[in-house]
Amino acid sequence: MQKVIVNTSKAPAPVGPYSQAIDTGSFLFCSGQVSIDPSTNEVLKGSVVEQTALVMKNIGGVLSQA
Structure with a gap:
């Protein structure tokens, strides 16, 4: 299974190692x-x-990047 990390500026940046x-x-x-x-x-x-x-807006931002 291939895993792709999703990062976007449309949601808060992670504050930890995730x-x-x-x-x-x-x-x-x-x-x-x-x-x-x-x-x-x-x-x-x-x-x-x-x-x-x-x-919900932040989650939408993550979903739109994926």
């Missing part, structure tokens, strides 16, 4: 996401609705 996602061709394994704005690297201090929307 990738934003790994694409195996048949599956895409995404790392956990938190409500960090990728353009500022700041944690969003909004409501749970606002934080969830940002997390």
